[in-house]
Amino acid sequence: MSNLDIKPTFLENVDMMLNDAISYTKIDKEISKIIKTCRSVIQLKFPVKIKNKIEIFYGWRAVHSQHRLPVKGGLRYSTNVSQEEIEALASLMTFKCAVMDIPFGGAKGGLLIDPKKYDEESLEKITKKFARELIRRGYLSPARDVPAPDVGTSPREMGWILDAYKSLRPDDINHVACVTGKSIDHGGIKGRLEATGNGVCEALKEFFRHPEEVKKVNLKPNLEDQTIIIQGFGNVGLNSAKALHANGGKIIGIAEKEGGIFSEKGIDILELENYLKENNSVMGFPGTKQINPSSELLIYKCDILIPAALENAITLQNVDKIQAKLICEAANG
The missing domain is CATH 3.40.50.10860 (Leucine Dehydrogenase, chain A, domain 1)
Structure with a gap:
């Protein structure tokens, strides 16, 4: 094995x-x-x-x-x-x-x-x-x-x-x-409810204020130039998506437990939020392609991948297949 x-x-x-962290310290x-x-x-x-x-x-x-x-x-x-x-x-x-x-x-x-x-x-x-x-x-x-x-x-x-x-x-x-x-x-x-999601957006905005770091991962210089896939559309995923969408980010994929949706043209997050309230699911959102299982979206080509659901989304089994240039962690582990 x-x-x-x-x-x-x-x-x-x-x-x-x-x-691993302890090995780099003198503790x-x-x-x-x-x-x-x-x-x-x-x-x-x-x-x-x-x-x-x-x-x-x-x-x-x-x-x-x-x-x-x-x-x-x-x-x-x-x-x-x-x-x-x-x-x-x-x-x-x-x-x-x-x-x-x-x-x-x-x-x-x-x-x-x-x-x-x-x-x-x-x-x-x-x-x-x-x-x-x-x-x-x-x-x-x-x-x-x-x-x-x-x-x-x-x-x-x-x-x-x-x-x-x-x-x-x-x-x-x-x-x-x-x-x-x-x-x-x-x-x-x-603001407490939106705080974690807004924090994800603020972390990315801060990253793009450092051109030398942006060059290291071969990204375009501005947040609004990026394609983004988000795993999870609960409190953290939804509010991350809303904040990034408001700042010009192009959300092309959303992965949920029941499946994922994808659109190269980008997803209107405010319309998706309303659709979710009415249908209790993101599946079937107009203008998107359905992805099953939703874990497949993690390895789709994009600039930024945001895991915002449960832990262990990125494992030894899929880490080498991930095409995102930058991963912004929003989940616990």
């Missing part, structure tokens, strides 16, 4: 990247052991009565490092959630905060669920029960552990968590700070 036939797990990939080997270790992880199994039937749900919260408090990290709802994934994402949160000197430790949480299978009332019950389980065990509070939206969650879920925290800790005058990414009505910040 060749190395290409062996697909490392997400946690193994993170460990490999960390070992003491004993200290590196501490840096690589996830300090704590809790698995929860809790019942919720849905439509007169008891269902058991599985959730996790991992804390990679408490060197700075509170620890910070999103809460995702997905059928792919596992303890290994949550530990890997928690460690990445530590390093992202450290690189930017943001005074938080790293954490991550997840619930093994397909949120599309439940109505809003049921999801609220599940979310509040999950939150209460975390709160009672010290894994959710303004001072120690603060979640945020991630894959499958949004300001709506953060509002439910805030309500659950306030009901259990009515004496905490900082209760509003138990989550970030909440709606404006719940004390959230304007």
Whole structure:
């Protein structure tokens, strides 16, 4: 069996990247052991009565490092959630905060669920029960552990968590700070929802302010001259596309879970957003070619590729086939 036939797990990939980074530093080997270790992880199994039937749900919260408090990290709802994934994402949160000197430790949480299978009332019950389980065990509070939206969650879920925290800790005058990414009505910040996607656009705009770097990857000098493919059209992918489209970028491909769309002439992102709201899918958008599986779009010819969905999109199996001249990472790993 060749190395290409062996697909490392997400946690193994993170460990490999960390070992590679450590090899370029003078960090003491004993200290590196501490840096690589996830300090704590809790698995929860809790019942919720849905439509007169008891269902058991599985959730996790991992804390990679408490060197700075509170620890910070999103809460995702997905059928792919596992303890290994949550530990890997928690460690990445530590390093992202450290690189930017943001005074938080790293954490991550997840619930093994397909949120599309439940109505809003049921999801609220599940979310509040999950939150209460975390709160009672010290894994959710303004001072120690603060979640945020991630894959499958949004300001709506953060509002439910805030309500659950306030009901259990009515004496905490900082209760509003138990989550970030909440709606404006719940004390959230304007622009938070679009922040990550806008950040992708700002990162690319900064890149094109450095002609010597642009020449290294053989790109034309301006952002508006580039063809762009985006993997993922959720919060990050959509807002990245909108910001890039507004700055003159030519989006030629969008890859989603159910399939991808492609147009050499470019895709009108605002029209696609409206189409998505009406049809709950990007598939069939007028003037585009459908691509199945959508992973094929990752190896289409373009100037800039933006992975903005789940981790492990670029692997040993497809990395040598990618034709993009520049990859702008917008996903966690």
